[in-house]
Amino acid sequence: MLDIRNLHASIEGTEILRGINLKLNAGEVHAIMGPNGSGKSTLAQVLAGRDSYTVTEGSVLFEGKDLLSMKPEERACEGLFLAFQYPIEIPGISNTYFLKAALNAIRKYKGLDELDAMEFLKLVKERATLMAMDESLLSRPVNQGFSGGEKKRNEIFQMAILEPTLAILDETDSGLDIDALRTVADGVNKLRREDNAILLVTHYQRLLNYIVPDAVHVLVDGKIVRSGGKELALELEDKGYEWVREQTEQVIEG
Amino acid sequence: MPDKINSLEQLRSWYLGAFEDFEKSLNGQSSDAFHARRKTAIQHFVTTGFPTTKNEDWKYTDLASVASTQFLPVVKPGHIPAGRIDPYLVEGQNILVFVDGYYTPALSKRLPHGNQVLVENLSASMHERDFPSEKYLAQYASVEKNSFAALSTAFLRDGALISVPDNTVVEDPLQIIFCSSERAEPYIVHPRILVVAGKNSQFRLIETHIGCGEGVYFSNAIAEIVLGENSILEHERVQDETHRASHISTTYVHQSRASGYTSHNFTLGGSLTRNDIVVELDGEGGEATLNGLYLGTGNRHVDNHTVIDHVRPHCSSHELYKGILAGRSRGVFNGKIVVRKDAQKTDAKQTNKNLILSDEASIDTKPQLEIFANDVKCTHGATVGQLDDEAMFYLRSRGIPVDESKNILVYAFASDLLDRISDEPIRDKIREVLTRKLDSARK
Numbered sequence: 242m243l244d245i246r247n248l249h250a251s252i253e254g255t256e257i258l259r260g261i262n263l264k265l266n267a268g269e270v271h272a273i274m275g276p277n278g279s280g281k282s283t284l285a286q287v288l289a290g291r292d293s294y295t296v297t298e299g300s301v302l303f304e305g306k307d308l309l310s311m312k313p314e315e316r317a318c319e320g321l322f323l324a325f326q327y328p329i330e331i332p333g334i335s336n337t338y339f340l341k342a343a344l345n346a347i348r349k350y351k352g353l354d355e356l357d358a359m360e361f362l363k364l365v366k367e368r369a370t371l372m373a374m375d376e377s378l379l380s381r382p383v384n385q386g387f388s389g390g391e392k393k394r395n396e397i398f399q400m401a402i403l404e405p406t407l408a409i410l411d412e413t414d415s416g417l418d419i420d421a422l423r424t425v426a427d428g429v430n431k432l433r434r435e436d437n438a439i440l441l442v443t444h445y446q447r448l449l450n451y452i453v454p455d456a457v458h459v460l461v462d463g464k465i466v467r468s469g470g471k472e473l474a475l476e477l478e479d480k481g482y483e484w485v486r487e488q489t490e491q492v493i494e495g
Numbered sequence: 496m497p498d499k500i501n502s503l504e505q506l507r508s509w510y511l512g513a514f515e516d517f518e519k520s521l522n523g524q525s526s527d528a529f530h531a532r533r534k535t536a537i538q539h540f541v542t543t544g545f546p547t548t549k550n551e552d553w554k555y556t557d558l559a560s561v562a563s564t565q566f567l568p569v570v571k572p573g574h575i576p577a578g579r580i581d582p583y584l585v586e587g588q589n590i591l592v593f594v595d596g597y598y599t600p601a602l603s604k605r606l607p608h609g610n611q612v613l614v615e616n617l618s619a620s621m622h623e624r625d626f627p628s629e630k631y632l633a634q635y636a637s638v639e640k641n642s643f644a645a646l647s648t649a650f651l652r653d654g655a656l657i658s659v660p661d662n663t664v665v666e667d668p669l670q671i672i673f674c675s676s677e678r679a680e681p682y683i684v685h686p687r688i689l690v691v692a693g694k695n696s697q698f699r700l701i702e703t704h705i706g707c708g709e710g711v712y713f714s715n716a717i718a719e720i721v722l723g724e725n726s727i728l729e730h731e732r733v734q735d736e737t738h739r740a741s742h743i744s745t746t747y748v749h750q751s752r753a754s755g756y757t758s759h760n761f762t763l764g765g766s767l768t769r770n771d772i773v774v775e776l777d778g779e780g781g782e783a784t785l786n787g788l789y790l791g792t793g794n795r796h797v798d799n800h801t802v803i804d805h806v807r808p809h810c811s812s813h814e815l816y817k818g819i820l821a822g823r824s825r826g827v828f829n830g831k832i833v834v835r836k837d838a839q840k841t842d843a844k845q846t847n848k849n850l851i852l853s854d855e856a857s858i859d860t861k862p863q864l865e866i867f868a869n870d871v872k873c874t875h876g877a878t879v880g881q882l883d884d885e886a887m888f889y890l891r892s893r894g895i896p897v898d899e900s901k902n903i904l905v906y907a908f909a910s911d912l913l914d915r916i917s918d919e920p921i922r923d924k925i926r927e928v929l930t931r932k933l934d935s936a937r938k
Contacts, residue, residue: 289892293884317894329889333910334903343893350894382907399893458922 242267242438243407246471248299250287257283259463260299265407265438272441272449274474275460276482280320281442282326284460288440289323290316291380317343318350322405324396326412331383336395337365339383340402347403368401372428390421397428407439408432426451446478459485499563506562507541510646513568517650520570529651536638537649543642550772555644555827555859556769556798558700561741566683566713568650572597573676575707580672580808583703583733584929585924589614590670591655596684596894600654602672613658617651617689623670628656632689635719635747643743647717654687657700661723663694668921673716675740677708683919688718692754699729704744705764706737715779717742722754724778729757733928736765738760745771752778752807759916760787761925762797763932769798776803776810776838787816788912788929791824791856798827804869805838812842817912818849819854819905821936830875831863838868845875850882850908852901905933 248260256282265271275281287294288301290313295473299335301308308316331339344364345355355365359442369376374394386394393413400408410429414422435437441452449457449471457473458465461482469471477485500506514537521530546553546564572594579604580592590613592602597617605614617628636644655671690700704714714736722728737744742765748756762768772784775798778918788795803812818826826849836839849858862875884905890900907931916922 289888291888312897313888313891314894314896314900317892323892325889325892329883331904331907333907333914337894339890339903340897342895343890346896346899347894373697403893411555478904 242304243255243440244302246300248284248301249297250283250294251297252283252294256297257294258287261460261463261465263458263465265440267438268435269405269455270433270439270441270452271456271458272443272454273458273460274443274446274472274477276486277444279460280463281444281460282411285326285409285440285442286324288409289313289321302423310340315350317403317405318347321407322400322403322408324393324400324408324410324413325417328392328396330385330387332385334383336379336381336383337361340365340399341398344402358420366403368398370396371422371431372401374398381486389416390418393417393425394428395422397425397432401428401432406437407440408437409442412444413441414443414445422448423451446474449474461486461489497563500565501563502855503544506544509539509565510541514649517652518566519728521652521911529632532633532638533649533651536633536645539638540642540649543645543918545642545778548914552800552813552829555825556767556796560767561713561743564711564713565646566681569595569597569682569684572599573678575674575676579707580674580705582928583672583705583735583924584671585664585701585921586670587667587670589667591616591657592672592674593653593686594674595676595682596653596673596686598742601609608728610665612660613656615656615670616653617656617687618653625694628689628691629656629692631719631721633719635721636717641745643745644717647687647715650685651687654689656689657698658691658696659693659726662695663693664696665698668701668918670701670703672703672705673714675706675710675712675714675736677706677710678712679710681711681713683713686714686716686879688720690718690720690724690728692720694723695725696723697727699731699921700733701733701921703732703740704734704736706740708737709739710737711739712740714743715741717825718744718746720746720748720756722748722756724751725753726751727755729917730759731916732758732760732770733763733925734761734765734770735763735928736768738764740765741767743769745773748772748774748783750774750776750778750781750783753780754778755782757784757913758786759925760785760799761912761929762787762789762799763929765797767796769800771800771802772803773802774812775806776812777806779807779809781807781810783810783812785812785816786912786915788909789816789826790820790932790936791818791820791822791826793822793824795822795824797824797828800827800829800831801855802831802833805832805834805841805843808837808839808841810838810841812844814845815912815915816847817909818858819852819909820848820849820858821852823853824856825856826858826918828858828860828877829863830861831865834866834868834871834873836867839870841868843871843873843875847877848908849877849879850905851879852905853880877927902933906930909933
């Protein structure tokens with residue numbers, strides 16, 4: 242589904258990603274862990290098409306197509322979704338209006354009929370129930386006045402409506418209390434399917450107690466330095482990021 | 496092409512000639528009590544002419560195109576296509592429609608309010624001696640100080656008169672629509688409004704200015720609003736003139752003790768627009784709220800000047816003006832707040848925010864505070880910005896195309912001005928008008 246090869250990216254001349262290689266198949270959940278400044282969020286943003294980053298080398302294939310040549314909206318229409326680390330507030334535009342515009346843009350791209358107001362409302366209600374989403378948040382302006390937890394939940398709710406084939410969750414767990422974390426993780430688990438994939442970008446291991454990954458990758462200084470199964474996350478939690486860093490340095494020096 | 500007016504001399508002869516013709520067309524009315532004021536007014540106008548950019552208040556708005564055009568007066572109202580006013584109509588029982596300045600009963604609706612509330616055209620009563628509004632009409636819009644007021648008063652034949660008696664609450668909004676027809680020659684109209692609110696009265700007023708077709712016209716609008724003690728008025732103003740029209744308006748508001756005035760001023764059309772709103776808080780405990788949205792597209796020029804004059808103590812004023820400027824449009828905002836020596840405990844807040852959508856669009860924004868009292872709270876702030884990159888990326892990352900994303904963010908910028916309109920049907924109507932306008936601005 243996703244094939245990242247030797248991806249290099251920089252911002253204002255500073256290289257952040259320094260040769261990422263990653264393969265993700267349908268039905269899989271991969272976690273990317275790493276210390277602050279390792280390039281986790283940059284990777285998420287580059288995949289979604291944020292133009293403040295420049296890709297200097299490498300390629301990304303998404304379902305066989307060249308992802309990097311697509312505009313952000315095309316990537317979304319092709320089935321990619323980024324749950325933002327810091328969701329944006331848009332005053333004056335209701336959550337429902339925003340979601341309807343997004344869903345219909347994607348449907349139009351796929352050659353499907355746009356949903357009318359009734360059909361859309363039905364879908365929204367159904368998914369809101371599934372995600373245990375407070376319906377009062379739907380009519381409020383996008384993310385405005387939402388608590389941190391509500392914003393993160395709103396991202397997952399958008400994911401439930403838009404049904405992406407590849408979802409990238411950028412630190413969706415950060416700043417959540419344990420109850421909110423459970424609700425968000427529960428929502429994500431409900432959306433796991435054989436034909437979609439999820440890339441979890443996270444700083445902490447605890448999310449992985451609730452969303453069990455098929456693989457864990459450790460990102461340090463813009464490179465994946467270790468990959469392994471879910472037990473790698475526990476080891477990392479136990480020994481800290483310094484441990485990986487030291488090991489990496491030893492390898493380089495050796 | 497008609498000749499141009501190139502000097503004050505030529506302006507004088509053009510407008511004096513027009514005034515003579517106008518006098519003849521008044522028939523019996525030239526002998527009415529008001530006519531002496533018309534004569535004084537035309538003399539004032541031809542002495543001063545139109546303001547030039549040398550005048551500090553007109554520094555950014557060049558009226559050369561208006562001053563040099565030989566605008567013809569309207570002798571007979573023109574035709575407007577069926578349904579032209581419909582997109583602006585709010586459900587209601589009180590609608591006064593003026594076509595080219597003439598009251599048009601066929602398009603209007605007036606329901607009696609137990610002979611209490613007076614909603615009518617000025618011409619119905621102003622030729623009578625001691626007509627009820629005489630003590631207010633042309634008393635606030637000074638013909639000495641304002642050449643547009645002078646011009647309007649000189650050619651005053653008709654207008655909207657709203658008089659709400661003491662202790663009267665009018666549930667239904669009162670609507671006044673001024674519509675200009677399409678004509679081959681440039682012409683001038685003088686929309687005129689007088690509102691007199693009695694003690695403890697409360698009502699809403701929607702004032703709309705629109706036009707038809709491709710013609711060139713100059714709409715010189717004057718409104719005088721006199722608010723009695725403890726009265727409350729919410730005033731929506733929608734200006735959506737055609738793209739070759741010039742619209743210059745002055746709204747005078749005189750507030751007595753504990754009265755409340757709220758203005759929602761939407762400037763959406765016209766080639767050249769200048770709005771002046773002058774509020775005099777002339778009684779303790781008065782409250783004035785001025786909200787405005789101005790939209791610039793193409794080559795349009797939109798200038799909003801507001802003056803809030805705190806004359807008495809314990810009054811508050813709140814002002815929020817927002818501008819959306821696209822294409823090669825130019826915006827001007829000047830917000831003057833005067834706090835007189837006696838106006839202690841004044842609380843005044845002014846905000847102007849501008850969204851610039853193109854490199855060629857521009858805005859000149861200026862707060863102007865003149866404070867002579869020492870125990871007051873006055874704040875002001877102005878911002879000029881572009882669409883937020885992060886918000887754009889957020890919308891696009893959800894599959895929404897660039898143009899639609901821009902539109903959503905522009906609408907979001909404007910939305911709090913809609914939200915402040917307290918009446919839902921009025922809010923929805925203005926939202927429709929604005930959305931259509933933003934959509935067509937994109938195309």
